[in-house]
Amino acid sequence: MPEPHIVLENVHKSFGTKHVLKGVNVGVGKGRSLVVIGGSGSGKSVTLKCILGLLHPEKGSIRVGGKEIIGLEGPALDQMMGRFGMVFQGAALFDSLSVWRNVAFGLIQGRKMKPSEARVIAIDKLAEVGLGAELADISPAELSGGMRKRVGLARAIAPEPEIIFFDEPTTGLDPIMGDVINNLIVDSVKRLGATTITITHDMASARKIGDDIAMIYKGKIVWCGPADEIDRSNNPYVDQFIHGREEGPIEIEL
Amino acid sequence: MTFLATIGSFIFSMFAEVGRVSIFARDAVLRGLLPPWYFRQLFEQIIRIGYNSLPVVGLTAFFTGGALALQIYIGGTRYNAENLVSSIVALGITRELGPVMAGLMVTGRVAAAIAAELGTMRVTEQIDALTTLSTNPFKYLVGPRILAAVITMPILVGIADIIGIFGGFVVGTSSLGFNYAAYIKNTTDFVQVADVTSGLIKAAVFGFIIALMGCYHGFNSKGGAQGVGRATTNAVVSGSILILAANYALTSLLFSE
Numbered sequence: 173m174p175e176p177h178i179v180l181e182n183v184h185k186s187f188g189t190k191h192v193l194k195g196v197n198v199g200v201g202k203g204r205s206l207v208v209i210g211g212s213g214s215g216k217s218v219t220l221k222c223i224l225g226l227l228h229p230e231k232g233s234i235r236v237g238g239k240e241i242i243g244l245e246g247p248a249l250d251q252m253m254g255r256f257g258m259v260f261q262g263a264a265l266f267d268s269l270s271v272w273r274n275v276a277f278g279l280i281q282g283r284k285m286k287p288s289e290a291r292v293i294a295i296d297k298l299a300e301v302g303l304g305a306e307l308a309d310i311s312p313a314e315l316s317g318g319m320r321k322r323v324g325l326a327r328a329i330a331p332e333p334e335i336i337f338f339d340e341p342t343t344g345l346d347p348i349m350g351d352v353i354n355n356l357i358v359d360s361v362k363r364l365g366a367t368t369i370t371i372t373h374d375m376a377s378a379r380k381i382g383d384d385i386a387m388i389y390k391g392k393i394v395w396c397g398p399a400d401e402i403d404r405s406n407n408p409y410v411d412q413f414i415h416g417r418e419e420g421p422i423e424i425e426l
Numbered sequence: 427m428t429f430l431a432t433i434g435s436f437i438f439s440m441f442a443e444v445g446r447v448s449i450f451a452r453d454a455v456l457r458g459l460l461p462p463w464y465f466r467q468l469f470e471q472i473i474r475i476g477y478n479s480l481p482v483v484g485l486t487a488f489f490t491g492g493a494l495a496l497q498i499y500i501g502g503t504r505y506n507a508e509n510l511v512s513s514i515v516a517l518g519i520t521r522e523l524g525p526v527m528a529g530l531m532v533t534g535r536v537a538a539a540i541a542a543e544l545g546t547m548r549v550t551e552q553i554d555a556l557t558t559l560s561t562n563p564f565k566y567l568v569g570p571r572i573l574a575a576v577i578t579m580p581i582l583v584g585i586a587d588i589i590g591i592f593g594g595f596v597v598g599t600s601s602l603g604f605n606y607a608a609y610i611k612n613t614t615d616f617v618q619v620a621d622v623t624s625g626l627i628k629a630a631v632f633g634f635i636i637a638l639m640g641c642y643h644g645f646n647s648k649g650g651a652q653g654v655g656r657a658t659t660n661a662v663v664s665g666s667i668l669i670l671a672a673n674y675a676l677t678s679l680l681f682s683e
C-alpha cells in the first residue's frame with residue numbers, strides 16, 4: 173500500500189516548558205479531506221503550522237508525498253510551500269492591497285505572472301467563490317466577515333495548490349453563511365482534486381467537509397476514522413465532544 | 427539574594443535579546459538584501475521613510491542650527507571668540523547634531539510606523555500568509571524597509587546639514603549682527619569634506635538601526651492590539667538608545683586620528 177499523501181508521525185512541539193503536541197500521528201490519502209476536531213487550545217493550529225513549516229517540531233516526522241519536510245530550509249522549503257495553500261482563521265488578507273491583488277498575490281509574487289494576466293484569473297476565482305468583479309478594486313477593510321473568508325479562499329485556490337489547509341473556516345460566521353462557505357470549500361476542493369486538512373470545532377462543518385475525521389486532545393490524536401462513523405466511534409472523548417456535554421473524560425481548562 | 431537573582435535574570439534576558447536581534451539582523455541581511463528584489467516595495471518605502479520624513483527632519487535641523495548659533499555666541503563672547511559661531515555651527519551640525527537629531531526624529535516616526543504595521547500583520551497572520559503564498563517575508567517586508575532607510579537617511583541628513591547651517595545663518599545674521607558674506611565665507615572655508623561624509627556614514631548606520639528595530643519588534647509582537655502597542659514603544663526606545671550608542675562608537679572610530 174502506498175504511503176498517504178501527508179503523514180505525521182510522532183510529532184512533538186513545545187513552547188518553553190509547555191508541551192503542546194505530544195506525539196501526533198495522522199495521515200491523509202491523496203485527494204482526500206481530513207478534518208481535525210478538538211477544543212480550543214488543544215493544538216490544532218500548531219499542528220497545521222508545523223506542516224506549513226511556520227513552526228519547527230522538536231521530534232517526529234512530517235512527510236508530504238514521501239518527502240520529509242522537517243528541517244527543510246531555503247529554496248527547498250519555498251518549493252514545498254508552493255504546493256500548499258492555506259485559508260487563515262481571520263482570512264489574513266493584506267490590508268495594503270486591493271481585493272484582486274490579494275487573490276492574485278500567489279500568482280504575481282510566487283509564480284511571477286504578469287499582473288494583467290493574474291487579474292483575469294483573480295476575477296475568475298472571485299466569481300468561483302460568489303463575489304462579483306465590482307469588488308476587485310476595493311480594499312479588504314471594506315468587506316464583511318463572510319466576504320473576507322471568500323476572498324481568503326479565492327486567494328488560496330488561485331495558484332491551484334495540490335494541498336490546502338483550512339483553519340476554522342466557519343468560526344465567527346452565522347450558521348447559514350457557515351454552510352455557504354462549507355459548500356464553497358467542498359466544491360473548490362473537488363474541482364482542484366486537492367488533498368485537504370481542515371481544523372475546526374464546528375461539527376456541522378466537520379461532517380460536511382470531511383472524508384475522515386480525527387480528534388485531537390491534549391496534543392495527541394485520540395480517535396481517527398471515516399466521517400460517517402463518527403457517531404458510532406464508541407470513543408468517550410469523541411462522544412463528549414460531538415454532543416457538547418460538560419460531563420466526560422475531557423478536562424475543561426479555564 | 428532575590429535582589430541579585432533579579433539582576434542576574436535581567437542580564438540573562440538582555441543577552442538573550444541581543445542574540446535574537448543579531449540572528450534577526452543576519453537573516454535580514456542574508457535573505458532580505460539578496461535578490462530577488464521587490465522594487466515596487468522598495469520604491470514605496472523610500473517614499474514613506476525618506477520623502478515623508480523631510481518636514482520633520484527639516485524643521486528639527488533648522489531650530490537646532492539656530493539654537494546652536496545662539497549658544498555658541500553667548501559662550502563665545504566670554505572669550506571674545508564670537509566669530510567662531512559659523513564654523514562651530516557647521517561642524518556641530520554636520521558631524522553630530524544633523525545625523526543624531528535626524529536619526530532620533532526618524533526613529534519616532536518610522537521605527538514606530540514599521541513596528542505597528544508589521545506587528546499588525548504578525549498578529550493577524552498576514553506574515554504567515556505571505557509564506558504560504560511562496561513569498562519570503564524577509565525579502566518582501568524587511569529587505570525593502572532596511573534598504574530604503576539606509577539609502578534615504580544619508581540624503582535626509584545631507585538636507586538636514588544644509589537646513590541646520592542655514593538656521594544658524596538666519597539667527598547669526600538677523601539677531602547676532604553677522605555679515606552675510608563673512609558668515610558664508612567662514613562656513614565654507616572651515617568645513618571639510620570629511621566632516622560631511624562622517625555624518626553621512628553615521629546616517630546610513632542609523633537608517634539600518636531604525637528599520638531593523640521597527641522590523642524586529644513588529645515581527646516578534648504577539649497578543650493582539652496591546653502587543654502591537656508594546657512593539658511600537660519598544661522599537662522607538664531601543665532604536666533611540668542604539669542610535670546614541672552607535673553615534674558614540676562611530677564618533678570615536680571616525681575621528682580617532
Ligand SMILES: Nc1ncnc2c1ncn2[C@@H]1O[C@H](COP(=O)(O)OP(=O)(O)O)[C@@H](O)[C@H]1O
Binds near residue numbers: 218
Ligand atoms: N507561538 C506560540 N508561543 C507559545 N505558545 C503557543 C504558541 N502558539 C500556540 N501556543 C499555545 O499552544 C496551545 C495550542 O494552541 P493552538 O494550536 O492555537 O490551539 P487551537 O487548537 O485552539 O488551534 C495553546 O495553549 C497556545 O497558547
Ligand SMILES: [Mg+2]
Binds near residue numbers: 216217340
Ligand atoms: Mg486555532
